[in-house]
Amino acid sequence: MDKISGNALRGHLDAMVLATLAQGEGHGFEIMQRLGSAGRGALELKEGTLYPVLYRLEAAKLIVGKWETGATERRGPRRRIYKLARNGRRDLKRRQEQWRHFTQIIGGIVEAPA
Amino acid sequence: MDNELSPELDQRFRVHVERIVRPVRAAERRKDRMREELLAHATAAYLEERQVRDDDEDAVMAAFNRLGESPELTRELQAGVSWVERVLFTEQKPPTRIKRWMIRRPGESIWRCAVRYTTYQALVMPLAAIAAVYLLVPLLNTNPMGCARLAGKGPMLLGLYLLVVAFSFLGPPLAEAVHRALWGPVKRYGLTAWICLLSLLSVFAVCIWVRWEALDRYFVMGSDLWAFAGVAAATPVILIVSSRLGYLEQERFHRWTSLDLAE
Numbered sequence: 032m033d034k035i036s037g038n039a040l041r042g043h044l045d046a047m048v049l050a051t052l053a054q055g056e057g058h059g060f061e062i063m064q065r066l067g068s069a070g071r072g073a074l075e076l077k078e079g080t081l082y083p084v085l086y087r088l089e090a091a092k093l094i095v096g097k098w099e100t101g102a103t104e105r106r107g108p109r110r111r112i113y114k115l116a117r118n119g120r121r122d123l124k125r126r127q128e129q130w131r132h133f134t135q136i137i138g139g140i141v142e143a144p145a
Numbered sequence: 146m147d148n149e150l151s152p153e154l155d156q157r158f159r160v161h162v163e164r165i166v167r168p169v170r171a172a173e174r175r176k177d178r179m180r181e182e183l184l185a186h187a188t189a190a191y192l193e194e195r196q197v198r199d200d201d202e203d204a205v206m207a208a209f210n211r212l213g214e215s216p217e218l219t220r221e222l223q224a225g226v227s228w229v230e231r232v233l234f235t236e237q238k239p240p241t242r243i244k245r246w247m248i249r250r251p252g253e254s255i256w257r258c259a260v261r262y263t264t265y266q267a268l269v270m271p272l273a274a275i276a277a278v279y280l281l282v283p284l285l286n287t288n289p290m291g292c293a294r295l296a297g298k299g300p301m302l303l304g305l306y307l308l309v310v311a312f313s314f315l316g317p318p319l320a321e322a323v324h325r326a327l328w329g330p331v332k333r334y335g336l337t338a339w340i341c342l343l344s345l346l347s348v349f350a351v352c353i354w355v356r357w358e359a360l361d362r363y364f365v366m367g368s369d370l371w372a373f374a375g376v377a378a379a380t381p382v383i384l385i386v387s388s389r390l391g392y393l394e395q396e397r398f399h400r401w402t403s404l405d406l407a408e
Binding site: 058059060063077078079080082083086087090107108109110111 | 186
């Protein structure tokens with residue numbers, strides 16, 4: 032299957048991250064892993080680009096970030112754990128409805144029998 | 146999974162992350178967050194790649210590649226910063242010699258650092274004072290008593306200079322003690338309270354002395370006392386805040402901003 036990359040992906044990244052966080056909280060690398068496995072290897076995304084998205088969503092109060100505490104056994108650089116905020120849940124629902132509407136209309140046109 | 150890298154590899158990842166983050170025009174606090182998160186991500190990507198590749202160098206390059214091209218990522222990170230912040234914080238330049246001179250070096254004793262810091266202050270202050278006098282002379286000349294009064298206060302100014310030098314010397318060890326007492330593994334609030342009280346009383350005493358000398362040894366009263374009490378009360382707050390900010394600045398300097406990105 033062809034890879035999905037660049038602008039085709041960029042426009043939907045916010046909704047994808049929100050949907051990923053609806054499954055449970057996670058840090059950046061974990062979110063990327065979830066996206067990768069949900070995309071079944073078809074998503075071609077430079078992983079660093081996830082962070083500007085996370086910062087934007089956090090600034091919009093759609094997600095909440097918190098540095099992980101030192102209570103774990105893990106060593107190495109600190110990670111920030113993100114979870115969906117109440118506003119984010121509402122926003123995700125709205126985006127899902129928009130997406131369904133979009134695919135219904137555009138899909139109907141694109142897939143119309145010749 | 147052990148997330149700790151060898152010091153050499155850790156340094157390599159830091160340099161790569163710093164290449165992305167340093168050109169971003171944003172507050173240092175925001176940039177620190179970017180640095181830590183990108184470093185954590187790159188480290189995790191490397192550890193994942195190492196499990197499927199035989200060659201360590203291949204794993205490093207794959208992790209860098211997964212993170213993305215530096216200029217593009219810099220642009221995307223910059224796009225998330227408000228224009229106000231962008232205007233306020235200009236591009237981070239490599240650290241200057243003066244900054245390297247002022248910041249405590251890794252493994253250096255606090256007293257050695259205090260001596261270096263005091264030497265710098267002791268040399269810079271007279272130059273600043275001379276410049277100030279040159280600027281003030283035209284103003285003082287409009288008042289016939291101005292220059293004569295200033296010349297008559299030579300011993301007081303010398304005393305004041307020595308006091309500032311002494312405070313410069315005591316500043317770093319006191320800030321270190323306060324930081325350890327408040328943010329170290331063992332909290333020592335009693336020690337902090339003593340240091341704060343002593344700094345408060347010292348500053349209050351210095352204010353009274355300067356005013357006493359400036360008034361040709363008339364007793365200080367009234368609103369001046371309240372003003373001095375206010376200045377003295379602010380001293381512990383300044384000490385605690387500066388100890389924390391100084392520590393964070395020092396940590397940031399050694400971990401990130403002193404990294405040489407040239408290759």
